Amino acid sequence: MSGVPVVGRYVSRSWSSSSSTTQQQQQQHHHQQDAPPSHTPSPRRVRSTASRTPTHAWRIPAFFRKKFEIAQRGGDRVGSSGGEGTEGEAFKDPTTHHLKDPMITPSTSREPIKELDLSPSPYTEPEILDAGGDREPRYLDLFDPGVSVVRDPKLDQPPSSPPNHTAKARARSALHACLAALASTRVVIGCTVVVIVLVVLIVTLATTSHSSLFLPDPRVQHPYVTTVTTCGIVKGKIEDKTFVFRGVPYALPPLGKLRFRPAQLHTHLDDCWDGTYTANKVQPCWGYDSRGGVVNGWEDCLLLDIFTPQLGYDNPLPVIVYVGGEGLGEDGGRAFTVGAAGRVARDRGVVVVSPQVRRGPLGFLPHPLLAASTYPHTSGNQGGSDLYAALVWTQRNIEHFGGSPTDIILLGHRGGAGLSWSVLSSPRAHKLVRAAWLSGAAPRHPNTPWRQADPSLISQLNCSSVLCLQSVPPEDVMEAVSPERRHDTSEPWMVADGVIVPFIPAPPPITLMIGSPLQGLAHRLLSWRDRVGSSRRNLVDAVVEALQTHKVKDEEEENTREFGRVRWPPPPAGNKRRKMLFDSRQAERAIEWYSDLQEDPWRLLTTLVSDATVTCPALEKAATLARTRSHSRHNIEDVPVYSYVTRYDRTSRAGRMADGLSDIEAIMGVFEEHNESDAKFSKTLQDLFFLFVRTGMPERHGATSAHLGVYTMDETMTVMRSRLACAHWVNMSHLATRY
Template sequence: MNEDAFEVPARNEYRYLVQDEGEEEIQYVRRHYVSPFLVLSRRCMFLIACGVLGLLALAGYLAYVAQTPPPGFAEVSTDCGWLRGRWGGRAYSFKGIPYAVPPVGERRWRPPEDLKAAGKCWHGVYDATYVRSVCAQVQPLSSAGDVTGKEDCLHLSVFSPSLKPAKPLPVMVWIHGGYLHMLSGQEKGCSPTEELAVQTQTVFVSLNYRLNAFGFMALEVLREGSSTNTSGNYGFMDQIQALQWVQRNIHVFGGDPGKVTIFGQSSGGTSVWTLMMSPLAKGLFHRAIDMSGSYVYNATLETAEKDNLVFLRKTGCKDAACLRNLSITQVLQAIPWDEYPSWAADNLTDIPVKDQFYGPVAVVDGHVLSVPPFEAWKKPGLYNDVPFVVGTTEQETDFSPTMKNISTWTLGDYNWFVKEKLDPYGQDVVSEALRLYNSLAPCPTKDRCPERLYTTLVSDMRVSCPNNDLAKRAADALNSPVYRYVVTHTPSKAADSSLWMPYHSRFSFHMLDSLAFFGGLEMVLGTVSPEDKAFQELLTNRFIHFAKEGKMPPEWPEFPTQTALLNNTLQVAQNPFAERCKLWEENDFYKYAWIN
């Protein structure tokens, strides 16, 4: 090799030796010169870059793993983001899903706000594997009751047998009871479950809505800043907001948004037929089941706002800002539970004291309800014309009779109490009541006949007969079919009050139908008989048929042609309690019907 060929590298250059394969001559290839420190620095940068890329790859993998549901879980995408729920092997559950902005702080006593519209959707995947808090409430209903729950409670849960069924499944939306004051959409034994979804091949939704003063306080000072210039009925607005959520999202859970049934028991039943009358709920549901709802419902907003001034005085507040700064406990303790308007309404399971009434909780506010419900049925186009079921149990008040020793009564005790309590209404009423509700009436448990007679009498005047009138008004107004049922089944044993019930109920008590539908009979009875199971299957099958088809099967004709009597078998009769109801209607007892 010629030494002259070698050139001293200029600054910032270096020579790199390359030997071609098969050649002995070494060629010099000119390259930029880099100092040893820079070479080392570049190598470090290369290693750092590799490390960063590796970390990014790991992070991506971890993110992928985090976004991939582990076994036993499932994810769906709603209009407000992704939800992660549970897959139990046979059904899916998504619990504690927020459907509105939390109504706290300045949002207390205002209509619910849509999460997406308010820019409050969550980021990432929302954990919908467990229920959240119940709405703020007090139990028992008094200023000294135990306070539970939160204001941040507007959540719902969904239970589905399939997220991608061959054909969209019917949807049933459960609205819980509790006087509009208490309980939740997640009560054990009386709310939807995965098992029920599988058994019926139906998608179920249950929801929480604002209760008591938080959900229904009507006061003129609360109109300040209101977009509706009204007050009260916030709980009903929550229910409507939840139904709007169902319409937008239920398809991702396998449900059919065009086949939604709303159903509720007690104040949940009251909510159902309120929604039937509300123009705000137009088109949000397609069938309705009212189980033991109230009948009296015509108080004006102005009347309610005046009646509720006692609440305002007890808080010590004079304006809305002060009210919104009160604690949950302060609000609940200021509610007039025992003084008029007497929101506790603790005498509803007994013969009414003459001319003693309770003030309204739900009101005709001009927003949710533009006119009283029965007037709405006189104005075609104002109400929701959907297939409608009205149900009651024969001994509604047996779930919590005022006299707790009623199970020990003799026939003489029964006669004395009826005479004593009905005497202010006149001797003719007393005599006719004792004739119609007598010891010869059918009584499956002979030693408990006085209890059965008394609770039947009170239930007729307070619930069953008024609901006959409600069903009759519905049948006259609706083009859709209307159905009426009365549960006559007597459980195989008394309900265990230590578990859930407030009393050892023995007959067709308030909640018997909802407990049967949700599989809660065994919880309150301990064990169930074949007759109990037959009743449970009968009621469940008919409800599901109604949700799927929008009508009852042929053996259950429309009302008022027939009323269905639900025992362990289905029987029908034409106006079976006509004579009994005539007594209470003609003597103006319907004004004492259950309220709320």
């Protein structure tokens, strides 16, 4: 083995790959051992010989590896200054200068270490061959006892790196620092992301009725849609992305024995239909037109139309039950008014329900024969029972149409408003609706009991039994009413029957909005439009004729009158004459009062008559109810009452004015918009109405009660603290129109 010391980094020595070379080295080694001591070569000779003849291969047990590692770190065997010799002394030949190994017995022999056991060991390393004298020092030379190893001091210093390597190390260190900083907030960030994703998903599912995430609704088979009711399955149609069900029965057909009877709900299985009911029929009830002519219809007309944007149960929508009509004798404009109900339902997120009720004598016929054949003994107000049955049906079934049974708002217009107020005055109807919007009618309770109703209503039928009344053709019943009575408001259709309409009214403890357009009766006064002109005399006559509509009893009549075999208290029929409740002198004062407000005679007439009969009585009633509730001790002080007046002038048959149909057409989405001002008014009133539907208030904050102010609707909404024109009609509440 070479005596050249190994300095610097440790390098590995080559391994032998030839077994024959190994055997030759072993034979050479034994030959050298058998040779006489005098022939042992010198150390220098050994190196040159080793280059030509292989030396003995040492097998170092793995047991000593740990000690060799210690030697590398500067142990007793290896060192530059701590071993034998002085500092700076050159390395000596290992054959002449032996290192002390505590594991080897010292020997005086100059031969290579013979004391080591050369027997095979399971912890042996492969043979190491000496490649020659010119080889480089290798790693396993340090295991040779004859080789001195000195560790280069430069190895204790960190290795120098190129500039690019240092930059990469710094970048890597910075990245590790950032990751370590983020690791502390990893859980918080992950939870935040999960919560945000869940919130977005929930909001999306809650606001989307027909999401693509769900399977198709089996109830929707375009263009048809089906749902269920308490009486069976009904099938409607899809129109403009809205589900429309027309002509759904809500009560039994009022035919035969059920004519002139209160509406009967479906209570037995035999009352319902078999299979699927096709809800796509239009069967209006009998009625009159604006001139008093009979409009043909069907007696089997207790049907309602439903417009809904959804059929789900997760997010029930508010429900609007609309009932209208110029009066209780006709409802010819219903088809036009609900023409855009589907679009309104879709855009505003509500369910619209429009029931049909019986009109004229088929819906409002008080008669002693009818009262005697039923219990409790009462008659009249069949149309009122229809509305009550429609509200009950809606509350029981509307959840299957996407609506909320606890969020029903009753919308009444003109005759429908008068009918709605009379039905809501009964305690049994208080829990059917949450709020009511009454337009174009003063909420006046009928002041005539059914026993005092005029029996001449059907005197032309010449019937003395209930069977006769039930078998008369419906057209004959409608023609039996005199032309004056068909559209004359001096004799209201509604009476107090004690069941549907109580004798003593009980104002409903619900949120109310009561109001009217400024010229609400313009259409009824069209016959005077050309006659008024600029003549003051004609204007006075028009006011007197429009307001002297009440008949009063001139003298006491007999207390009883016999109708067939039934005796009952008589009506105030007898000899009647019109009493000038509003004479020309009062008309002159009223015209002087309004001359400062209106210059055009036609606008003056329509405004004056509308204020006297509709607008001012409605505002006064709303203020009274609001004032009473604010001082009530019956826990209804938190149930507000509001009032409004629309004064936007639009183009109509009556001219440029706020006619009686402007507010309901704007609410129902059929208002004709000819310019930007029309669009602003329509949107303003619609926003007010649907805010009231959803929140029960016309304003989100600080709503003004009716006894503190009136909401005035024009292109914008303002609050008017008082309406001075109504001060002229304070003591004339008897002029209010009753239906």
